[in-house]
Amino acid sequence: MVSFLDPTAESAPAQRVPLPKVASLAGKTIGLLDISKPRGDIFIDRLEEKLRQEGAEIRRYSKPTFTRIAPVTLKQTIAEECDLVIEALAD
Amino acid sequence: MPRYELIVKEACETCQLVVPVIQQLAQQIPLTIYSQDNPAFPDGLQVSDDTDLRRSWELKLEIVPTVIVHEDDGSVSRLEGWDKSAWETAFDATFDDALPARRPGCGARNQDPGMADKLALAFGRDRLHARRIDIADEEDEAEACFDRGWSDGLPVVPPTELRVLRMLNGTTRSPDEVIGEVPPDYPACTIEKIAINAVMAGCKPEYLPVVIAAVEAALKDEFCMHGLLATTYFSGPMIVVNGPVSRAIGMNSKGNALGQGNRANATIGRALQLVIRNVGGGRPGGVDRACLGNPGKYTFCFAEDETGSCWESLAVERGYEPEASTVTLFAADGVQGIVDQKSRTPESLCRSFAAGLRVVSHPKMVMAADAFLVVCPEHERVFREAGWSKQQVKDYLSELLMIPGAELIRGAGGIDEGVPEHLADKTLPKFREGGLNIVRAGGGAGMFSAVIGGWGASGKIGSVPVTHRIES
Numbered sequence: 299m300v301s302f303l304d305p306t307a308e309s310a311p312a313q314r315v316p317l318p319k320v321a322s323l324a325g326k327t328i329g330l331l332d333i334s335k336p337r338g339d340i341f342i343d344r345l346e347e348k349l350r351q352e353g354a355e356i357r358r359y360s361k362p363t364f365t366r367i368a369p370v371t372l373k374q375t376i377a378e379e380c381d382l383v384i385e386a387l388a389d
Numbered sequence: 390m391p392r393y394e395l396i397v398k399e400a401c402e403t404c405q406l407v408v409p410v411i412q413q414l415a416q417q418i419p420l421t422i423y424s425q426d427n428p429a430f431p432d433g434l435q436v437s438d439d440t441d442l443r444r445s446w447e448l449k450l451e452i453v454p455t456v457i458v459h460e461d462d463g464s465v466s467r468l469e470g471w472d473k474s475a476w477e478t479a480f481d482a483t484f485d486d487a488l489p490a491r492r493p494g495c496g497a498r499n500q501d502p503g504m505a506d507k508l509a510l511a512f513g514r515d516r517l518h519a520r521r522i523d524i525a526d527e528e529d530e531a532e533a534c535f536d537r538g539w540s541d542g543l544p545v546v547p548p549t550e551l552r553v554l555r556m557l558n559g560t561t562r563s564p565d566e567v568i569g570e571v572p573p574d575y576p577a578c579t580i581e582k583i584a585i586n587a588v589m590a591g592c593k594p595e596y597l598p599v600v601i602a603a604v605e606a607a608l609k610d611e612f613c614m615h616g617l618l619a620t621t622y623f624s625g626p627m628i629v630v631n632g633p634v635s636r637a638i639g640m641n642s643k644g645n646a647l648g649q650g651n652r653a654n655a656t657i658g659r660a661l662q663l664v665i666r667n668v669g670g671g672r673p674g675g676v677d678r679a680c681l682g683n684p685g686k687y688t689f690c691f692a693e694d695e696t697g698s699c700w701e702s703l704a705v706e707r708g709y710e711p712e713a714s715t716v717t718l719f720a721a722d723g724v725q726g727i728v729d730q731k732s733r734t735p736e737s738l739c740r741s742f743a744a745g746l747r748v749v750s751h752p753k754m755v756m757a758a759d760a761f762l763v764v765c766p767e768h769e770r771v772f773r774e775a776g777w778s779k780q781q782v783k784d785y786l787s788e789l790l791m792i793p794g795a796e797l798i799r800g801a802g803g804i805d806e807g808v809p810e811h812l813a814d815k816t817l818p819k820f821r822e823g824g825l826n827i828v829r830a831g832g833g834a835g836m837f838s839a840v841i842g843g844w845g846a847s848g849k850i851g852s853v854p855v856t857h858r859i860e861s
Contacts, residue, residue, distance in 0.1 A: 299525065302533070302534075302547055304519045304585070305582065305586050305589055305663070306667045306668065306670075307576030307667075308520050314536075
């Protein structure tokens with residue numbers, strides 16, 4: 299492992315922190331990304347049902363195949379259209 | 390009584406030659422002997438083991454044998470190789486007449502190929518206090534720097550310990566020296582932090598003193614770096630380098646001086662911007678509120694072409710001696726060309742310059758932005774042949790740039806922008822007193838000079854150009 303010398307004023311933690319959690323899902327647009335593994339849709343259907351009860355708006359996406367990473371355009375579309383995204387790993 | 394250190398290596402014939410001398414001296418005086426390769430050499434004496442070369446590295450040793458003489462008054466001198474009479478004087482002793490008068494020494498082991506980096510890493514690490522950021526094996530080193538927000542948008546050189554240690558060899562200043570507080574967050578900025586950012590910008594160690602001087606200049610109150618960063622205006626810091634350092638490090642002051650392609654020009658300007666970004670925390674969209682910005686905010690640094698000029702340099706005009714090396718910082722916008730291929734008299738050429746200078750910020754704005762006029766050699770020739778000094782040019786430009794208030798007031802020319810109506814009967818100068826600066830740079834062909842307009846807030850309310858000496 300290599301290490302670099304911090305070029306900053308070191309006022310932020312060295313390790314990146316996760317994005318802040320959202321306080322409420324109401325009114326948020328949530329993307330549900332199906333990676334296209336079998337039965338992923340069943341899991342995501344159930345997630346959608348639960349999230350709608352929380353007041354979230356849902357958009358569904360799927361990768362062309364689970365064997366490849368998501369195409370850039372798909373990632374950009376999700377980033378443009380959604381506040382949050384859940385990637386469902388069902389099998 | 391002086392104290393002595395002697396560094397030898399067994400593999401050196403000159404060191405072998407002086408063994409009897411060392412044996413004679415060791416009986417009589419406080420002498421610490423270091424051996425670079427064999428702690429049992431010279432035989433029968435108390436020898437300090439320097440096979441790890443720590444002491445040799447600390448002493449920046451070049452030759453064995455070397456004698457270091459520490460005088461009682463604190464002064465230090467060194468003798469390299471064998472010089473019988475010099476050694477006799479230094480030790481106040483007399484040596485065997487059979488010894489030769491002189492023998493050159495051998496290269497010290499700490500100077501062997503590849504050794505400098507190894508020793509710097511082994512013994513120089515303690516000089517570095519910056520936090521270490523571990524990069525996972527799976528991470529691409531260049532991408533890791535982007536991901537952590539350290540880049541201006543272009544790739545940076547990853548700041549490893551070795552690279553930063555090499556960079557610090559470019560200055561005699563201590564890495565932990567604090568040179569000031571960098572806006573907008575105002576943390577203390579050390580020489581080490583500047584060196585780290587200079588590595589990332591792509592600087593060579595020999596550029597570091599220029600970068601340090603540029604940061605010091607930027608931190609002067611009158612330069613107003615905080616406001617310059619925070620403004621919605623276009624400007625960013627431009628660096629003009631004067632003096633022998635600019636030539637020693639190969640800066641470009643000639644063809645394409647304001648353009649790309651010269652490492653020193655490109656990386657020194659970039660290093661200053663990276664210090665503002667990374668140490669100061671000044672980033673676009675954060676405290677940097679520029680509406681459009683300008684490409685010079687990546688880097689904007691060039692040298693004045695002093696050697697061929699008939700005029701005194703910018704630094705000399707600003708009170709420095711011709712042999713001084715300086716940086717001058719200016720809160721600059723982009724470059725606006727002035728094409729004049731017909732003028733052969735100073736009067737005509739000045740009128741062209743004045744017309745170009747008139748439009749800085751806006752043709753109807755006065756005493757707001759300062760400006761730099763970069764005069765190309767073919768234009769300077771016109772003044773040289775007519776015997777015009779730089780001051781004469783400035784004076785005539787100032788005269789030409791006295792503008793009737795009627796042309797400047799709001800509504801004049803069908804343009805709402807302008808000065809208040811009550812100034813209609815006045816005549817107003819385009820630039821504040823001292824607001825117009827002239828430097829000479831550029832290639833030998835082309836009658837193309839340039840205006841570099843400045844930040845709309847100049848003088849006491851904003852930024853003034855700041856000149857600062859470059860120290861080693």
